[in-house]
Amino acid sequence: MTDRATTPGARADMIRNRRQLLAAATEAFAERGVEVSMGEIAQRAGIAKGTVFRHFPSKNHLLAAITVQLVDGLVAAADRLRTADDPVAALREFMTAGVEVLAADRAFCEVIGRPSLQHAEVRGAINRLCEAVDVLTERAKKQGTVRDDVTGTDIVLLLGGIHQTALPLLAHDPQAWRRYLALALDGLCSPAATPLPHPPPAPLPE
Amino acid sequence: MTDRATTPGARADMIRNRRQLLAAATEAFAERGVEVSMGEIAQRAGIAKGTVFRHFPSKNHLLAAITVQLVDGLVAAADRLRTADDPVAALREFMTAGVEVLAADRAFCEVIGRPSLQHAEVRGAINRLCEAVDVLTERAKKQGTVRDDVTGTDIVLLLGGIHQTALPLLAHDPQAWRRYLALALDGLCSPAATPLPHPPPAPLPE
Amino acid sequence: MTDRATTPGARADMIRNRRQLLAAATEAFAERGVEVSMGEIAQRAGIAKGTVFRHFPSKNHLLAAITVQLVDGLVAAADRLRTADDPVAALREFMTAGVEVLAADRAFCEVIGRPSLQHAEVRGAINRLCEAVDVLTERAKKQGTVRDDVTGTDIVLLLGGIHQTALPLLAHDPQAWRRYLALALDGLCSPAATPLPHPPPAPLPE
Amino acid sequence: MTDRATTPGARADMIRNRRQLLAAATEAFAERGVEVSMGEIAQRAGIAKGTVFRHFPSKNHLLAAITVQLVDGLVAAADRLRTADDPVAALREFMTAGVEVLAADRAFCEVIGRPSLQHAEVRGAINRLCEAVDVLTERAKKQGTVRDDVTGTDIVLLLGGIHQTALPLLAHDPQAWRRYLALALDGLCSPAATPLPHPPPAPLPE
DNA sequence: AATGAATGAGTATTCATTCAT
DNA sequence: GATGAATGAATACTCATTCAT
Numbered sequence: 001m002t003d004r005a006t007t008p009g010a011r012a013d014m015i016r017n018r019r020q021l022l023a024a025a026t027e028a029f030a031e032r033g034v035e036v037s038m039g040e041i042a043q044r045a046g047i048a049k050g051t052v053f054r055h056f057p058s059k060n061h062l063l064a065a066i067t068v069q070l071v072d073g074l075v076a077a078a079d080r081l082r083t084a085d086d087p088v089a090a091l092r093e094f095m096t097a098g099v100e101v102l103a104a105d106r107a108f109c110e111v112i113g114r115p116s117l118q119h120a121e122v123r124g125a126i127n128r129l130c131e132a133v134d135v136l137t138e139r140a141k142k143q144g145t146v147r148d149d150v151t152g153t154d155i156v157l158l159l160g161g162i163h164q165t166a167l168p169l170l171a172h173d174p175q176a177w178r179r180y181l182a183l184a185l186d187g188l189c190s191p192a193a194t195p196l197p198h199p200p201p202a203p204l205p206e
Numbered sequence: 207m208t209d210r211a212t213t214p215g216a217r218a219d220m221i222r223n224r225r226q227l228l229a230a231a232t233e234a235f236a237e238r239g240v241e242v243s244m245g246e247i248a249q250r251a252g253i254a255k256g257t258v259f260r261h262f263p264s265k266n267h268l269l270a271a272i273t274v275q276l277v278d279g280l281v282a283a284a285d286r287l288r289t290a291d292d293p294v295a296a297l298r299e300f301m302t303a304g305v306e307v308l309a310a311d312r313a314f315c316e317v318i319g320r321p322s323l324q325h326a327e328v329r330g331a332i333n334r335l336c337e338a339v340d341v342l343t344e345r346a347k348k349q350g351t352v353r354d355d356v357t358g359t360d361i362v363l364l365l366g367g368i369h370q371t372a373l374p375l376l377a378h379d380p381q382a383w384r385r386y387l388a389l390a391l392d393g394l395c396s397p398a399a400t401p402l403p404h405p406p407p408a409p410l411p412e
Numbered sequence: 413m414t415d416r417a418t419t420p421g422a423r424a425d426m427i428r429n430r431r432q433l434l435a436a437a438t439e440a441f442a443e444r445g446v447e448v449s450m451g452e453i454a455q456r457a458g459i460a461k462g463t464v465f466r467h468f469p470s471k472n473h474l475l476a477a478i479t480v481q482l483v484d485g486l487v488a489a490a491d492r493l494r495t496a497d498d499p500v501a502a503l504r505e506f507m508t509a510g511v512e513v514l515a516a517d518r519a520f521c522e523v524i525g526r527p528s529l530q531h532a533e534v535r536g537a538i539n540r541l542c543e544a545v546d547v548l549t550e551r552a553k554k555q556g557t558v559r560d561d562v563t564g565t566d567i568v569l570l571l572g573g574i575h576q577t578a579l580p581l582l583a584h585d586p587q588a589w590r591r592y593l594a595l596a597l598d599g600l601c602s603p604a605a606t607p608l609p610h611p612p613p614a615p616l617p618e
Numbered sequence: 619m620t621d622r623a624t625t626p627g628a629r630a631d632m633i634r635n636r637r638q639l640l641a642a643a644t645e646a647f648a649e650r651g652v653e654v655s656m657g658e659i660a661q662r663a664g665i666a667k668g669t670v671f672r673h674f675p676s677k678n679h680l681l682a683a684i685t686v687q688l689v690d691g692l693v694a695a696a697d698r699l700r701t702a703d704d705p706v707a708a709l710r711e712f713m714t715a716g717v718e719v720l721a722a723d724r725a726f727c728e729v730i731g732r733p734s735l736q737h738a739e740v741r742g743a744i745n746r747l748c749e750a751v752d753v754l755t756e757r758a759k760k761q762g763t764v765r766d767d768v769t770g771t772d773i774v775l776l777l778g779g780i781h782q783t784a785l786p787l788l789a790h791d792p793q794a795w796r797r798y799l800a801l802a803l804d805g806l807c808s809p810a811a812t813p814l815p816h817p818p819p820a821p822l823p824e
Numbered sequence: 825a826a827t828g829a830a831t832g833a834g835t836a837t838t839c840a841t842t843c844a845t
Numbered sequence: 846g847a848t849g850a851a852t853g854a855a856t857a858c859t860c861a862t863t864c865a866t
Contacts, residue, residue, distance in 0.1 A: 629849095629850090631850075631851090632849090632850055632851090635850080635851080665851075665852090666851060666852045666853060667852085667853070668850095668851065668852055668853065668854095669850075669851050669852070672849090672850065672851075672852095673850095
């Protein structure tokens with residue numbers, strides 16, 4: 001009665017396959033980084049190699065799609081927090097979510113850190129993210145607690161840095177990033193700080 | 207025919223080969239990361255591929271040797287700074303040197319971040335580094351400016367994090383890490399900071 | 413639900429599809445040779461891949477159908493010239509048309525030259541062509557100008573040879589085949605020629 | 619005593635492998651054209667796939683090497699015939715040798731006919747061939763029997779054309795090309811011929 | 825009858841590692 | 846010891862063909 005007649009048949013299978021593929025690829029990339037082979041992803045998804053390439057014309061396209069998906073998740077989070085009551089808490093919450101995503105995904109960091117892996121789509125998503133985070137950052141700065149000389153892009157970049165700091169501990173202490181996030185937030189909120197010795201990053205990193 | 211008796215020269219050759227190999231591998235790994243092929247390293251060193259494998263039984267062994275060498279360079283730097291007049295300045299100097307090394311070396315970060323690439327030797331060197339930096343850190347804490355709840359291991363881990371933060375900017379702004387190092391130092395030196403919400407890292411990360 | 417009775421239209425659609433398919437395939441094979449993919453042909457025809465396979469059970473069947481079509485075009489040309497006033501001019505005109513067709517069609521030559529690509533249908537069409545050209549040739553021989561020891565099959569084979577001769581020049585000089593056609597006609601019309609050292613080809617080459 | 623001490627050991631095996639590889643590749647390309655896979659060539663040569671790529675960095679390089687080898691064989695033949703007593707007989711002998719080579723080699727024709735398959739090396743060899751054949755052709759023209767308006771490049775191109783003419787007969791009548799070579803030579807030697815309607819080919823076909 | 829998603833064998837190429845010389 | 850040739854498993858990607866809808 002729900003969609004008895006609207007189920008487009010083959011389309012349904014395809015959507016299921018695509019879902020499985022994205023899930024498998026997301027998982028595989030997260031666990032083992034960009035080096036997982038397309039063959040393994042296909043196997044994990046329970047579909048044939050050719051089917052993977054039917055959905056995404058190349059490994060980089062697949063990687064880009066997944067990365068964009070992750071980044072856009074963060075954009076949505078940032079947007080949601082835009083109207084929070086406490087701007088500094090909102091920023092903290094966003095950064096927590098951001099590092100959490102990174103901590104769960106090896107490929108993400110590799111893509112973020114290696115320009116050669118970045119499609120235009122990814123760059124676009126990252127730019128969207130920086131802009132969304134800029135809003136959060138400006139609010140937090142206006143409140144006075146967050147130092148004046150940091151930008152949304154700084155915050156986005158810091159996510160990767162905080163994750164990286166805790167990465168060697170990840171296996172034995174999966175929550176270690178919380179320590180370094182707190183440390184970074186303290187740096188971000190120290191109003192008496194010396195002015196930063198280097199200009200803020202350009203809007204388009206890569 | 208003539209150098210039957212001169213074979214002691216063989217030892218000298220071997221030492222020279224090893225030196226060239228290490229130099230070439232260091233350079234190659236620094237420039238292009240762990241993905242450089244053994245073939246290219248051999249070529250850069252001007253020796254045969256087989257000779258590379260005589261000196262190091264696998265690519266990972268070679269990578270480990272070079273990583274240890276780099277880490278030990280930092281250990282030496284930390285040791286040298288142990289007696290500096292201004293402990294906080296010494297810590298800052300050490301961290302500057304550390305991030306600078308990372309920024310110039312792609313493979314280093316990849317090894318640090320990937321447990322599967324780490325030999326026991328590397329872990330040992332990192333432990334030595336953490337201990338040496340502990341000394342610096344304790345001194346800086348005693349001076350009162352550096353917050354009490356950070357350890358040498360934290361500092362060592364931060365090096366990677368600071369570098370990672372600036373990594374996406376590396377191509378267009380090679381000195382961007384200075385910005386994030388300053389930010390981290392501000393976090394480290396904010397005395398009114400909230401206590402860190404997560405315990406310090408265990409001595410042997412991996 | 414409505415067009416239960418209108419299904420005769422299905423037949424019309426199928427015929428239209430077949431026409432589009434043949435046109436697209438002819439064009440595609442002509443331009444890029446036998447290596448064009450079935451996918452591209454389907455796309456050019458504006459129909460689905462599955463439909464292509466409904467009309468032709470394999471790529472080779474499609475290729476054969478198109479080749480037969482081309483060959484039969486030449487058969488028709490030969491038949492038309494059967495009653496021309498000047499038999500030698502007629503033969504020259506036929507050969508001109510034949511080489512022109514080849515020069516415009518990459519796949520054609522590839523099929524002609526590769527027995528493995530030839531279906532019985534193709535062989536049949538070629539035989540029909542040889543017979544039709546035999547008529548032209550006999551008339552030209554009777555007139556006395558064309559040498560006595562060549563057959564229609566020889567003429568047909570020469571079309572491919574003349575085209576091949578000019579093929580390396582095709583990109584820079586698309587009309588170069590005219591030079592070699594003239595040369596061949598001179599050979600065909602040299603009455604004092606030595607008798608050919610090899611017997612004429614059997615009627616069914618492949 | 620011959621090269622007891624100079625045999626460089628591994629070098630001997632390598633040379634044997636290379637010989638086997640070239641033989642296998644020559645044979646495979648000759649039999650089945652450029653489409654044979656590197657895997658099959660390796661198998662035929664009795665060596666591993668990787669070894670094929672050690673000797674030739676890509677399939678095209680291998681193809682080029684073999685093609686150059688074949689063309690240079692013809693250059694040598696042309697050079698040898700430069701001083702023959704009867705220039706026309708010399709030209710006939712050269713063309714016989716040339717078509718014979720083509721008749722035995724499928725890939726050769728494909729490479730000759732497809733610019734995209736041609737390395738600079740191949741083009742160089744073909745140019746050398748055209749020049750060498752020019753010498754033969756000029757001599758034959760001076761003798762008066764061969765028509766004045768053909769060039770060495772024409773002759774080289776004709777080799778492919780004559781072969782192509784006989785190609786459909788190859789399986790059942792491997793010597794059929796002799797018939798068409800004779801026909802072409804008659805065209806070449808008809809002094810009363812009409813002037814060719816198209817200018818001679820430029821020196822560098824592709 | 826048409827669709828187009830899925831399949832899976834096949835391709836060229838790379839590279840760490842082994843081993844005969 | 847040094848050499849560099851040989852190995853072969855692995856990778857991304859293509860394409861004719863099949864088949865569920």
